[in-house]
Amino acid sequence: MYNPMDDSSVLFTTVDGDEVEWGVSAGPDLESGGDHRDGGMRSRSLTTESGQRIFQRRITGSTESRDRAALELRLESEICAGLRLQRRYEPADYPRMLPKIIGYAVDRGEPFVLWHPSAGRPLRDVAGRLLVADLEQVIVDLFSGLACLADCGIVHRGITPDTIRWTGDRAVFDGFAMAALEKEPRSPIGSLPWASPEQRSGSGHVERRDDIWSAAVVLSYLISGQQATAANPPQPAQLGPKYGQLLADTLAPRGSMRPDALTVLSRLSIEPPRNAVRPVDGAMAAGAQRFLDVVTDKRHRTEAAPAARGQSSAGERPVKRSWWRSAPPPPPPPQRARSEFVxxxxxxxxxxxxxxxxxLFIRDNATGTYQALPLTGVTDVSKREEAMRHAFKRCPNPSKDAEPHYLPVQYLRSDRPISVGIVGQSLAGKSHLLAGIMREIEDEGLASFGINTGAVDIAAHDQFRQNRVVRLYDDRRTLEHTQASDSAANFADGVMLYVAGAVHPLMFFDVAGELFLPGNHQQRPRATQFLAAVDALIFVVNAAPKPNEEKDTTFGAVLDRLSYRQGPDGLLDVPSAIVISQSDKLRFTEPIDQWIRLRDRGKHQIDRDRIVAESRDGYAFLHGQNRVPLLTPFSRSRRCTLHFVSATGGGHDDAGEFRFGARPQRCLDPLLSLLVMTGVLPGWTQSEAS
Ligand SMILES: Nc1nc2c(ncn2[C@@H]2O[C@H](COP(=O)(O)OP(=O)(O)O)[C@@H](O)[C@H]2O)c(=O)[nH]1
Ligand SMILES: [Mg+2]
Ligand SMILES: [Zn+2]
Known part of the structure; x- marks a missing residue:
C-alpha cells in the first residue's frame, strides 16, 4: 500500500549524509511552469517550525509508473548537481548566484529535493527594461555561474528568462530542474528559442557549451526586449557593436565553435570565479597514480619476457603495449565436418x-521429464537436423558423481563456449548482477553490438527468468539469498550468442569466493576443475559494504588457483572484470555519480577511452577506501577492466520490495568488455593512438 506523504514533516538526507526530520507546514502545489521550469514534477513551498522557507520539488506517488522512471532519473540529476556544488565549494566560497541544496529523499514513494528558495523575480519581468549597469551585472553573474557549473561538470540545460532571476542588484539561478552531468548522452530537451540545436535533437553528449547558446539567447532578449522565434532567430550583430562582439560566436551552430563561459568573462576583463575543489581529489589522485604504475609495471613485465609473444597459454598473443587492447580474434576454426565438434x-x-x-532425448515440457529420441529410422538429413536442434544428450558424466542430467545438443555442437565465473563473497550482489545482465540482454543491449541471443536450454532459462529476472524487475521484489551451496561453482544460466557467423554459448557460474579460502579442502578438486575451464571472470565488489561484511582475501585465493594459467611474464591469461556492484548506494558520491548515470546503449561501439577512464576511477575508488586486496585481479591478470554497476538503481524497502520499480544500470558493460577481451567482439573503437 502506498501511503501519501505526511505533510507535517519531511524526513530527508542532508548534504553531509545525515538523516533528519523537520516539522513543516506545506503550501499548495505551485502552478506548473511547463516542461522548462519543473520537468513535470510538483513544486511547493514549505515553512519550517522556525519560520524558514524551503522550496521542495517532488514526484508524487500517483505519477504513472511509465513516466516515473524518467522523472526519477531527472530528479536524481538535480540532486547530483546540488550535492556536487555543495561538496566542491567551501561554504564561504559558494557561488552566490547558484542555488543551494538542503537535502533529498530517494528510494521511497515520494522522492524529493529541498532547496533554499531563490530571491527576486524572473528575468522575463524585466526584459528590455534593465539599466545598462544592471544588464552588465546579469552578464557577469550568468557567465560566472556557468563557469562554476562547468568547473563542476554540471550543465544546466534549462537557461531561460524564467529560470534566471533578478534580485534588484544581481542575477541568480533558479534551480536545476533540467541539469545533467557533462558527458551524459543527450536526450532531446528544451525548445526554441532557448535550447541549442543539439539539445533539441538530443544527439551527442551533454557539454558545457550547450548552456552558452541559451545564455546568449536570454541576453539578446534582455537587451532587445524582443523574444526570438524560429522565424526570427537572435542576431548578436543587431545588438550593437559592444554586445554584438561579446556574443558574436555564442550562437555558433556547433558547440565546439562557441566560446566557454571563461572566455566570455575574459572578453569582459572579468576575473574568473574561484575554482571548485573536488573533495575526492586527494585520495583519488593517489589511487589513479597507483593505477598507472600497475599498468606500466604489467607492460614492462610483458616486454621483458619476449618468449611470451606468440605462445601464451590461451593461444593468443599477449598485448605488448596496452592492457586494454583486445586479444586478436582467434584464428578461424579449421574447416570441419559438421560431425566434428570440439x-x-x-x-x-x-x-x-x-x-x-x-x-539422445527430448524434453516433455508438460512433465519436465526426458524421453528417448529414436533417430535410427530418420534418414532424411534435414529432418534429423530439425529433431536434433531441440534434442538433449544425456551427459555420460564419466566421473559418476552427479544425478542423471541432459545437455542441449546445440550446446555440444556450437563454437567455443565462453564460461564466465561470477566471483564474490556472499551478499556482494552476484545474483542481482546476473539478473541485471539478463534483463539488459532482453532489452536488446547486445543486439546493438550485432549480437543476437537465444536460450541454451529453453526450459532452464525460462525458469531462471521467472525466478530472478521477472521477480526483480516486474514483480519488484529483491531476490532471496541464494542457498548456501557446498559446491564452489554452480551453473546459473546460459545464453547462445550469435555473432559474426559464429555461435557461442555464454555460460554463467556463481562462484562462492569463500569456498576458495585456505581450509576448505573438500572443495579443492571441484573448484580446480571449474577454474581450469573458465574463460573469463567477473569479480564482484560491494560499493558500500557494511562493516565486517567483507573478507577481502577471497579474490587472491581464487587467483592463486589459476596460477598455472599465467604466461611467461607471470600475468594470468584469464580476462577479468572487477564490478563495483550496488553502486546506486553511492550514486550521489563522486566519482560514482558520473559513471552510474551513463546510459549509452545502442551506441554500437565500445569506447576505449571510457573503459580506461572508468577503470582508473574504479581502481582509485577502491584504493581510496583501503580495499587494495580487491584490486588483485587487476594487477595479476593481463587484461582486466573495472566497472561501476547497479542491478537495481536504488534500494528496496524493509519488506524487500522495490515499490516503484528496480532498473539495471550498466550491468552489461563488464560483459561487453569481457566479450572484447575473449575475442568474441571485434574490439574497442578508436585506433590505439596513445
Ligand atoms: N541497492 C542495491 N542493493 C543490491 C544490489 N544488488 C544486490 N543488492 C542487495 O544486496 C544483497 C545481496 O545481493 P545478492 O545478489 O543476493 O548477493 P550474492 O550473495 O552475492 O548473490 C541483497 O539484499 C540485495 O537486495 C544493487 O545493485 N543495489
Ligand atoms: Mg547469490
Ligand atoms: Zn554432466
Missing amino acids: PRRCYMCLDTVEWQPTD
Whole structure:
C-alpha cells in the first residue's frame, strides 16, 4: 500500500549524509511552469517550525509508473548537481548566484529535493527594461555561474528568462530542474528559442557549451526586449557593436565553435570565479597514480619476457603495449565436418563431454521429464537436423558423481563456449548482477553490438527468468539469498550468442569466493576443475559494504588457483572484470555519480577511452577506501577492466520490495568488455593512438 506523504514533516538526507526530520507546514502545489521550469514534477513551498522557507520539488506517488522512471532519473540529476556544488565549494566560497541544496529523499514513494528558495523575480519581468549597469551585472553573474557549473561538470540545460532571476542588484539561478552531468548522452530537451540545436535533437553528449547558446539567447532578449522565434532567430550583430562582439560566436551552430563561459568573462576583463575543489581529489589522485604504475609495471613485465609473444597459454598473443587492447580474434576454426565438434565441459558436472549422436532425448515440457529420441529410422538429413536442434544428450558424466542430467545438443555442437565465473563473497550482489545482465540482454543491449541471443536450454532459462529476472524487475521484489551451496561453482544460466557467423554459448557460474579460502579442502578438486575451464571472470565488489561484511582475501585465493594459467611474464591469461556492484548506494558520491548515470546503449561501439577512464576511477575508488586486496585481479591478470554497476538503481524497502520499480544500470558493460577481451567482439573503437 502506498501511503501519501505526511505533510507535517519531511524526513530527508542532508548534504553531509545525515538523516533528519523537520516539522513543516506545506503550501499548495505551485502552478506548473511547463516542461522548462519543473520537468513535470510538483513544486511547493514549505515553512519550517522556525519560520524558514524551503522550496521542495517532488514526484508524487500517483505519477504513472511509465513516466516515473524518467522523472526519477531527472530528479536524481538535480540532486547530483546540488550535492556536487555543495561538496566542491567551501561554504564561504559558494557561488552566490547558484542555488543551494538542503537535502533529498530517494528510494521511497515520494522522492524529493529541498532547496533554499531563490530571491527576486524572473528575468522575463524585466526584459528590455534593465539599466545598462544592471544588464552588465546579469552578464557577469550568468557567465560566472556557468563557469562554476562547468568547473563542476554540471550543465544546466534549462537557461531561460524564467529560470534566471533578478534580485534588484544581481542575477541568480533558479534551480536545476533540467541539469545533467557533462558527458551524459543527450536526450532531446528544451525548445526554441532557448535550447541549442543539439539539445533539441538530443544527439551527442551533454557539454558545457550547450548552456552558452541559451545564455546568449536570454541576453539578446534582455537587451532587445524582443523574444526570438524560429522565424526570427537572435542576431548578436543587431545588438550593437559592444554586445554584438561579446556574443558574436555564442550562437555558433556547433558547440565546439562557441566560446566557454571563461572566455566570455575574459572578453569582459572579468576575473574568473574561484575554482571548485573536488573533495575526492586527494585520495583519488593517489589511487589513479597507483593505477598507472600497475599498468606500466604489467607492460614492462610483458616486454621483458619476449618468449611470451606468440605462445601464451590461451593461444593468443599477449598485448605488448596496452592492457586494454583486445586479444586478436582467434584464428578461424579449421574447416570441419559438421560431425566434428570440439569436446567441452558439461556445465553441470564439469566433466568433459564429446559430441556423439547417441543417447539422445527430448524434453516433455508438460512433465519436465526426458524421453528417448529414436533417430535410427530418420534418414532424411534435414529432418534429423530439425529433431536434433531441440534434442538433449544425456551427459555420460564419466566421473559418476552427479544425478542423471541432459545437455542441449546445440550446446555440444556450437563454437567455443565462453564460461564466465561470477566471483564474490556472499551478499556482494552476484545474483542481482546476473539478473541485471539478463534483463539488459532482453532489452536488446547486445543486439546493438550485432549480437543476437537465444536460450541454451529453453526450459532452464525460462525458469531462471521467472525466478530472478521477472521477480526483480516486474514483480519488484529483491531476490532471496541464494542457498548456501557446498559446491564452489554452480551453473546459473546460459545464453547462445550469435555473432559474426559464429555461435557461442555464454555460460554463467556463481562462484562462492569463500569456498576458495585456505581450509576448505573438500572443495579443492571441484573448484580446480571449474577454474581450469573458465574463460573469463567477473569479480564482484560491494560499493558500500557494511562493516565486517567483507573478507577481502577471497579474490587472491581464487587467483592463486589459476596460477598455472599465467604466461611467461607471470600475468594470468584469464580476462577479468572487477564490478563495483550496488553502486546506486553511492550514486550521489563522486566519482560514482558520473559513471552510474551513463546510459549509452545502442551506441554500437565500445569506447576505449571510457573503459580506461572508468577503470582508473574504479581502481582509485577502491584504493581510496583501503580495499587494495580487491584490486588483485587487476594487477595479476593481463587484461582486466573495472566497472561501476547497479542491478537495481536504488534500494528496496524493509519488506524487500522495490515499490516503484528496480532498473539495471550498466550491468552489461563488464560483459561487453569481457566479450572484447575473449575475442568474441571485434574490439574497442578508436585506433590505439596513445
Ligand atoms: N541497492 C542495491 N542493493 C543490491 C544490489 N544488488 C544486490 N543488492 C542487495 O544486496 C544483497 C545481496 O545481493 P545478492 O545478489 O543476493 O548477493 P550474492 O550473495 O552475492 O548473490 C541483497 O539484499 C540485495 O537486495 C544493487 O545493485 N543495489
Ligand atoms: Mg547469490
Ligand atoms: Zn554432466
